[in-house]
Amino acid sequence: MNSSMAETETQTQDVGSILSRVPAAVGQGVIAVLEHSAGLAMLTAQTVVAAARPRRYYGALVAQAYDMGVRSLPVVVLVAALSGAVTSQQSGYQFTGTVPIWIIGSIVAASVLTELGPVITALVLVGRIGARIGAELGTMVVTEQVDALRAVGRDPIEQLVVPRVLAGTLVLPPLVAIADFVAIGAGWAGAVITLPITTSEFVYGVRSYYHDFALWFGLIKAAVFGATITFIGCYIGMKARGGAEGVGRTTTAVVVSGTVAIMFWDAVLARLLKAFG
Amino acid sequence: MARRSKKLELWIGLLAIVATVVTFWGYYWLTGQPLGERGYHVYAVLPNAAGLSRGSQVQMSGVEVGVVRNVELVGAGRVVVRVWIQRSLQIPRDSRILVEAVGVFGDKVVRLQPGAAADPAADGDTLGVAVSSGLMDLAGTLGEKAETLLDQLDKLMADSTIDQVHGTVAALPGTVRGVERLVRENSGEFAALSRSLRETAETLNSRLASDEIDQALADIEATAARLAEVSEDFKDAADRLASIAEKIDNGEGTLGLMVNDSALYYDLRDATRSLTSLTQDIQQNPGRYIKLSVF
Structure with missing residues (x-):
């Protein structure tokens, strides 16, 4: 009981x-x-x-822009070329014999200019830049270098965050512009080599789709993605706690959060494309 | 440190230059306008852009000669289209533009219809607009025909028709069985009929191969020739009879007078009546007219 x-x-x-x-x-x-x-x-x-005091962070901005832009270019070009070629191949398999073949050009242009160019580039840079920023700032925080900066009268935001965020915002659009045309070129090469399509048909398809806003929209997205990646990297990195293990968690958190944030912005900005495109 | 910074600046500058060149070259390539090629702009005011947009092709005789630079709605039923045309192509000032749909998906292009004026169109000129008889009109006609066809199909697929078809289909097995039974029961007769037909065909073949047929054909030809002569005689006779009938109708000759003179008819009728009356009187009073004397 x-x-x-x-x-x-x-x-x-x-x-x-x-x-x-x-x-x-x-x-x-x-x-x-x-x-x-x-x-x-x-x-x-x-x-x-x-950011209103550029002289104080100009050197760091140049170094960050070089690292994010010039040193990211090879991997961005490689991924863009592969994504363009894959897009033309996949659309070729899907549409050959069912719709006019020049549609492949339109599909490649639409996919690359509005989605693949900015999004793939941003996802690559989340891993390359976001993770680096998170680990870098996280290490500086847990080893009290940030506190040391404050102790000598330097603003860590001005010295660490602003150059990275500005560099990411400024560098992503040129990278995406190059990635766009590399991807379209790779899509063209892949299409004419493996599919029953001529260069003129592919170009006709690309031009049939093209409208100015698609190009500018992709570059606007790139700037937003660049700011997002670097800002999230800085924010999470500056909150790192717990030594090396904490830095590891910070790096993971930056990659996951950055990826989710990019897809979120992509969905939100797609509404803009629909409204103005 | 400063040297390193300069080196990084150089690399960043190169990246910026490459990206800018690629973007501008790509923009011109995407819009179909060769980079650096000179051209001029002409305008057209359309009541309806019909889906025309920036970057749409401008064609003349099927060859791309320019691009639509801007499409702007300036009021209800007024759309101003700005068209860029390559400078190497001079079109007459009275040329017209036509918006047409091409391809399966109805992409819009501007077609230039050259006019007859001697002076060429200049930058800023406004061209006339030609009326399109494009894909949509064809689609409309096709739609009307499809509608008629569907109406007829509806009638064809009416319940009564379907019932009849079902009844016919239901009766088919019985009909087939009946035909099978008929064939089975009369197979001997069919065989005999077949043999008889074969013999008849063989006989005909042998007869056709003999001289009798040739002789018969010759006789028939001779008879036909004689019939033709007789026919000519009949025709002459018919002509003569027609001539006589015409004369009678015209009152010529004795018969004509007799046929056409009503007075003679009445005289004859009176004479007949008098003769009848005289005959009756003779029958009733023979003594008045016949006197018999023996002596």
């Missing part, structure tokens, strides 16, 4: 524990969102303010 009562009491406590844990988890999630929103807003404001 007593054991039965104890069992019932335990079950009641379990149910109560579960019921209390669910709202607690929701509450923690809401608090985390609010904390991150506030932190991002604060960092944004600090970055905008610090």
Whole structure:
């Protein structure tokens, strides 16, 4: 009798524990969102303010732009060429014999200019730049180099965040522009080599699709993606805790968050393309 | 440090230059306008752009000669289209533009219809607009025909027709069985008929091969010739009879007078009546006219 009562009491406590844990988890999630929103807003404001003094970070900006732009170019070109070739191959397999063959040119141009060019480039740079920024700043935080900067009167936002965010914002559009035309060129080469399509048919398809906004929209997206990748890298890196393990977690968090953020922006900006395109 | 910074600046500058060149070259390539090629702009005011957009091709005699640079709605039923044409092509000032759909998906192109004026169109001129009889009109006609066809199909597929078809199909097995039974029961007769037909055909073949047929054909030809002569005689006779009938109708000759003179008819009728009356009187009173005397 007593054991039965104890069992019932335990079950009641379990149910109560579960019921209390669910709202607690929701509450923690809401608090985390609010904390991150506030932190991002604060960092944004600090970055905008610090960006008003370019002389203080010009050298770092050049170094970051070189690293993000020039040194990323080979991998960006390689990935763009592969994605363009794959797009033309896939669309060729799907559409040969069903619709006019020049449609492949339109599909390659539409895919590359609006999606593949900016998004693939950004995803490549999330891994290459975002992870590097997260690890770099995370290490600086856990080894108290950031505190040392503050101690000598330097603003870490101005010295670390602004050059990276500006460099990412400025460098991504040229990279995406090059990636766009490399991908279209690779799509053309892949199509004329392996599919029953001529150069003039491919070019006709590309030009049939092309409208100015598609090109400019891709470059606008690139700038937004560049700012997003670097900003997330800086934000998460500056919050790193816990030594080498913490830096590892920071790097992972930057890659995951950066990827999700890019896809989120892609979905949001697609509405703009629909509205103005 | 400064040297390294300069080196990085150089590389960044090269990247920027390459990206700019690629973007501008790509832009001109994508719009179909050769980079650096000179041209001029002409305008047209359309009531309806029909889906025309920036970058659409401009063609003349099927050859691409320019590109649509801008399409702007300036009011209800007024769309101003700015067209770039390569300078090497001079079109007459009274040329017209026509918006047409091409391809399966109805992509729009501008076709230039050259006019007859001696002076060429200049930069900024406004061209006339030709009326399109394009794909949409053809589609409309096709749609009307399809509608008629569908109506007829609806009638064909009416319930009564389908019932009849079903009835016919249902009756087919019985009909086939009946035909099979008929063939089976009369197979002997069919065989006999077949043999008889074969013998008849053989006989005919042998007869056709003999001289009798040739002789018969010669006789038939001779008879036909004689019939032709007789026919000519009949025709002469018919002509003469017609001539006589015409004379009678015209009252010529004795017969004509007799046929056409009504007075003679009445005289004859009166005479007949008098003769009848005289005959009756003779029958009733023979003594008045016949006197018998023996002595």
